[in-house]
Structure formats: C-alpha cells, structure tokens
Amino acid sequence: MVDTRLNEAKDQIKDAGFEDPxxxxxxGDRSAMxxxxxxxxxxxxxxxxxxxxxxxxxxxxxxPDDDKFLEVAPADSSHAQAVRQKRADDEAERxxxxxxxxxxxxxxxxxxxxxxxxxxxxxxNTVDPPARIGKGAIDELSVFAAAxxxxxxxxxxxxxxxxxxxxxxxxxxxxxxxxxxxxxxEDPTDKLKGAVEGFVRxxxxxxxxxxxxxAATMQRFRDVYNQNRDIYNAALTxxxxxxxxxxxxxA
Numbered sequence: 001m002v003d004t005r006l007n008e009a010k011d012q013i014k015d016a017g018f019e020d021p022x023x024x025x026x027x028g029d030r031s032a033m034x035x036x037x038x039x040x041x042x043x044x045x046x047x048x049x050x051x052x053x054x055x056x057x058x059x060x061x062x063x064p065d066d067d068k069f070l071e072v073a074p075a076d077s078s079h080a081q082a083v084r085q086k087r088a089d090d091e092a093e094r095x096x097x098x099x100x101x102x103x104x105x106x107x108x109x110x111x112x113x114x115x116x117x118x119x120x121x122x123x124x125n126t127v128d129p130p131a132r133i134g135k136g137a138i139d140e141l142s143v144f145a146a147a148x149x150x151x152x153x154x155x156x157x158x159x160x161x162x163x164x165x166x167x168x169x170x171x172x173x174x175x176x177x178x179x180x181x182x183x184x185x186e187d188p189t190d191k192l193k194g195a196v197e198g199f200v201r202x203x204x205x206x207x208x209x210x211x212x213x214x215a216a217t218m219q220r221f222r223d224v225y226n227q228n229r230d231i232y233n234a235a236l237t238x239x240x241x242x243x244x245x246x247x248x249x250x251a
Contacts, residue, residue, distance in 0.1 A: 001043050003077045006061055007035035009043075013057055021057040026072040037063055041073045117242055119182035124243045126179055131236065134172045135248040138199055138232075141165055142225060142251075145206050149218050162207040169200045191235040198228030 001009040042060035073080040240247035
C-alpha cells in the first residue's frame with residue numbers, strides 16, 4: 001500500500017478483509033478530507049507481513065504538494081519521483097521566466113539608454129552655444145578680479161565689468177530656464193543654473209571692492225567663485241557625457 005493514494009489503499013485493505021486503517025499525518029495533525037489527495041508513505045504492519053484480518057492497520061500519509069513531502073516519502077516512491085520532476089520542471093520554468101524577464105528589462109534599459117543619449121545630444125546642441133559664451137565670461141571674471149586686486153583696474157572699470165557680467169549671466173540663466181531639458185538631466189541642469197547664480201554672487205562680491213582694497217572681500221570672491229566653478233564643471237560634465245561633444249569647462 002505504500003506509494004498508493006489513500007483511497008486506493010483503503011480499497012485494497014477492505015478487499016483484503018481488514019477494517020478501515022488508522023490514519024497518521026506524517027507532517028502534522030491534519031485529517032484527510034479528500035483521500036485521493038493523500039499518499040501512503042508508510043504502514044504498520046510493514047508491507048508483506050502476514051497478519052490476521054482483525055489486526056488494526058495504521059497508514060502514515062502525506063500530500064505530495066506538502067513542502068516536506070520528500071522528507072517523509074520513500075526515496076524510490078513513484079510519487080516522490082513525480083514531485084522531484086515537477087519541482088525540477090517548475091524551477092526550470094522559473095529560471096526561463098527570470099531569464100526572459102531579465103532579457104526584456106535589458107532590452108528596455110538599452111532602448112531607454114539610447115533614447116536618453118539622443119535626448120542628451122539634442123539638448124547639448126541647444127545648450128552648447130550659450131554655454132561657450134558663458135565660459136568666456138566666467139573665465140574673464142577670474143582674470144578681471146586678479147587685475148582689480150592688483151590695482152590695475154579702477155573703480156569705474158569694476159562697476160562696468162560686473163554689471164556687464166551680470167547681464168550675460170542673466171541671459172544665460174534665462175536660456176537654461178526656458179530650454180527643454182530631458183528629465184534625466186534635470187538635476188545637473190538645476191545645479192548648472194545654481195552655479196550660474198553663484199557666479200553672479202561672486203561678481204557682486206567683486207563689485208563691493210569699489211572704493212576699497214579689502215583683502216577679505218577678494219578672498220570671499222575667490223571662495224564663491226571656486227565653489228561654483230566646481231559645481232558648474234561637474235554639472236556640465238554630466239550633461240555632456242557620452243554626447244561626443246567636449247564640454248566648455250571653466251578653467
């Protein structure tokens with residue numbers, strides 16, 4: 001009776017003249033509601049043992065869909081073999097599904113990467129001209145500040161230069177505000193805008209030199225300028241990445 005469905009085992013026991021067997025769940029304390037869902041994994045008396053028909057027979061049962069069925073079923077059980085095969089098939093199917101899902105995700109990622117790369121190229125083509133104009137102005141600001149610190153530029157020149165520089169930066173930022181930047185470049189674009197505003201603050205700091213030769217003001221200018229130069233260059237490098245165009249970084 002071992003390795004047979006419980007309903008079949010009961011029929012064999014009854015045909016042999018025995019009473020219905022005592023049932024013992026191998027994996028818990030459950031009662032068999034539908035005999036055909038259960039398999040006999042052990043029996044007492046043992047198979048082949050000769051006993052009187054008034055002997056109580058005990059069958060140990062389990063369900064093939066139990067997680068631990070293979071732990072209680074005989075290794076050579078046909079039901080155990082079927083369970084092993086089903087689990088192997090399920091695992092193979094799962095791996096195949098995972099592989100297909102990964103392949104799909106890779107395809108979608110490649111498509112998205114390609115789309116983003118094209119969007120970045122289009123954006124850089126739009127942003128590059130004003131970015132190069134901005135680079136020229138920002139680089140010149142540093143050169144002019146050194147001249148102002150050395151005293152070779154007068155107050156009138158400082159006022160004129162900083163005002164002109166601020167106008168150029170305002171136009172640059174207005175362009176960045178209105179340009180249609182790709183969503184994946186939103187963060188570096190925002191940092192680029194913030195750095196442009198930072199250069200304006202540096203210029204305004206330089207403008208406060210008028211009528212003074214304050215070393216602390218020049219140091220403040222350098223601190224603000226250098227901080228925003230680093231932010232600016234990092235943001236521009238990200239925006240231009242993989243576009244084949246060299247970013248106009250600040251020296």
